[in-house]
Amino acid sequence: MANSELRVFSGTSHPELGEKIVKHLGLTPGKIKLSRFASGEIYARVNENVRGQSVVIIQTCSDRVNEDLMELFIIMDAMKRSSAKSITVVLPHFGYARQDRKAASREPISARLIANLLETAGADRVVTVDLHSDQIQGFFNIPMDTLTALPIFVDYIQQKGLKDLVVVAPDTGRAKVAKKLADRVGAKLAILHKVRAEHNQSEVTHVVGDVEGKTVILTDDMIDTAGTMTNGVKALKEQGCNKDIYVVATHGLLSGPAVERMTRVGFAEVVVTDSVPIPKEKQFKGLKILSCAELLGEAIRRNYENQSISSLFD
Numbered sequence: 001m002a003n004s005e006l007r008v009f010s011g012t013s014h015p016e017l018g019e020k021i022v023k024h025l026g027l028t029p030g031k032i033k034l035s036r037f038a039s040g041e042i043y044a045r046v047n048e049n050v051r052g053q054s055v056v057i058i059q060t061c062s063d064r065v066n067e068d069l070m071e072l073f074i075i076m077d078a079m080k081r082s083s084a085k086s087i088t089v090v091l092p093h094f095g096y097a098r099q100d101r102k103a104a105s106r107e108p109i110s111a112r113l114i115a116n117l118l119e120t121a122g123a124d125r126v127v128t129v130d131l132h133s134d135q136i137q138g139f140f141n142i143p144m145d146t147l148t149a150l151p152i153f154v155d156y157i158q159q160k161g162l163k164d165l166v167v168v169a170p171d172t173g174r175a176k177v178a179k180k181l182a183d184r185v186g187a188k189l190a191i192l193h194k195v196r197a198e199h200n201q202s203e204v205t206h207v208v209g210d211v212e213g214k215t216v217i218l219t220d221d222m223i224d225t226a227g228t229m230t231n232g233v234k235a236l237k238e239q240g241c242n243k244d245i246y247v248v249a250t251h252g253l254l255s256g257p258a259v260e261r262m263t264r265v266g267f268a269e270v271v272v273t274d275s276v277p278i279p280k281e282k283q284f285k286g287l288k289i290l291s292c293a294e295l296l297g298e299a300i301r302r303n304y305e306n307q308s309i310s311s312l313f314d
Contacts, residue, residue: 005052005053005054006025006027006053006054006056006300006304007027007030007048007050007053007054007055007056008021008022008025008027008029008030008055008056008058008300009029009030009032009046009055009056009057009058009075009079010022010029010030010057010058010059011034011057011058011059011068011071011072011075012034012071013059013060013061013062013064013068013071013277014058014059014060014062014092014274014276014277016274016277017058017060017092017274017275017277017291017292017293017296018058020274020291020293020294020297021058021090021293021296021297021300022297023293024293024294024297024298025297025300025301030046030048030050030055031046031047031048032044032045032046032047032075032078033045033047034071034075042067042070042071042074043074044071044074044075044077044078045078046078046079046082049082050079050082050083050084051082051083051084052083052084052085053084053085054084054085054086054088054304055079055084055085055086055087055088056088056090056300057072057075057076057079057087057088057089057090058090058092058296059071059072059075059089059090059091060091060092060093060275060276060277061091061093061094061095061096061276062093062276062277063253063255063276065095065096068095069095069114069117072089072091072121073117073118073121076089076118076121076122076123077121077122079122080121080122086124086125087122087123087124087125088123088124088125088126088127088300088303089118089123089125089126089127090127090128090296090299090300091118091126091127091128092128092129092251092273092275092276092292092296093128093129093222093250093251093253093275093276094111094114094128094131094132094136095114096110096111096113096114097111097131097132097133097136098111098132099111100112100132100133100135100136111136111139112139115136115139115140116139118140119140119141119142123142124142124143125142125143125144125145125303126140126142126143126144126145127144127145127147127296127299127300127303128144128145128146128147129146129147129148129149129250129251129273129275129292129295129296130146130147130148130149130177130221130250130251130275131146131221132221132222133173134146145299145303145309147292147295147296147299147309147312147313148177148250148313149250149273149275149290149292149295150177150180150181150184150313151295151312151313152273152290152292152295153181153219153248153271153290154181154184154185156271156288156290157185157217157248158185162185162215162217162244162246163215164213164214164215164243165182165185165186165187165188165214165215165216165217166182166187166188166189166190166209166210166211166214166215166216166217167179167181167182167185167187167188167189167190167216167217167219168189168190168191168192168207168209168211168216168217168218168219168232168236169189169190169191169192169219170192170218170219170220170228170229170232171191171192171193171228172191172193174219174220174221175189175191177219177221178191178219181217181219181248185217187217188209188210188214189209190207190208190209190210190211190216191207191208191209192206192207192208192228192232192235192236193206193207193208206235207235207236207238207239211236211239211240211241212239212240212241213240213241213242213243214241214243215243215244215245215246216236216241216243216244216245216246217245217246217247217248218232218245218246218247218248219247219248219249220247220248220249221249221250221251222249222250222251222252222253223247223249223251223252223253223254223258223262223270223272224253224254224255224258225255225256225257225258225261226254226257226258226259226261226262227261229247229249229261229262229265229267230261230262230264230265233245233265233267244268245265245267245268246267246268246269246270246271247262247267247269247270247271248271248272249270249271249272250272250273250275250292251272251273251275251276252270252272252273252275252276252278252287252289253276254278254282258282259282259284262284262286263284263285263286266286267286268286269286269287269288270284270286270287270288271288271290272287272288272289272290273289273290273291273292274289274290274291274292274293275292295312298312299312
């Protein structure tokens with residue numbers, strides 16, 4: 001896809017993913033200088049002409065989410081002031097997505113704030129992967145494409161040829177997505193019922209569905225501290241699950257005690273995408289990282305050529 005009017009730039013949050021996407025599109029990476037002043041302020045300068053061109057900025061939200069977002073806003077402002085025709089933000093992991101409502105009095109709705117900031121900074125379109133909740137799309141007054149890693153996981157699971165499968169949703173909020181995965185791999189569905197006392201603290205109270213003697217696939221949109229995943233194992237085993245337990249999640253944040261917890265439980269395999277960078281020190285035996293670069297690259301190409309995005313998931 002060699003087209004001089006489409007330029008793809010990457011921030012510093014996940015340069016490896018940016019390189020893979022650009023390679024898939026058959027383009028050369030956009031030239032941009034990113035640095036920090038001694039005080040920590042971020043500096044960006046576009047080192048090529050983007051006047052009248054369609055610009056794509058790839059920047060995910062890693063474990064330094066505030067730095068990543070601020071850098072993104074500054075890059076967007078540089079593009080806007082360089083007279084880019086349009087700015088598409090590719091944000092594989094949408095930061096602050098869990099704060100999508102007021103769960104208690106005097107709380108912010110931070111996901112809406114991020115949406116407002118993206119629009120104010122100059123985004124014409126946002127592309128993301130597996131939002132924590134679909135209603136976040138309604139926070140935007142510009143087009144938003146929410147991709148899903150479901151086809152990537154389905155292909156991988158089918159290649160493994162697993163038998164007697166049951167897909168387990170970590171809570172009722174993920175039941176719809178878990179049902180789609182179960183239908184695609186020919187599995188039954190079960191749901192964990194959990195209560196959450198504090199952020200990153202949850203307790204699974206019981207299991208809805210039959211998991212006895214089944215191979216389990218626990219699925220979620222992200223693995224943060226892995227509390228939900230590891231707490232669910234105890235409940236599953238109490239219900240007679242004595243076979244392998246796999247974990248499938250789009251965003252492998254692996255914060256704090258996540259690696260230690262997942263290693264201790266001994267999952268058969270933990271499957272995530274490269275939507276966020278996973279440094280070597282967080283990688284462990286049984287971790288499988290699948291790339292979403294082709295999915296994102298194809299979405300960028302189809303947007304640019306005014307083709308259907310939804311057909312990617314049929």
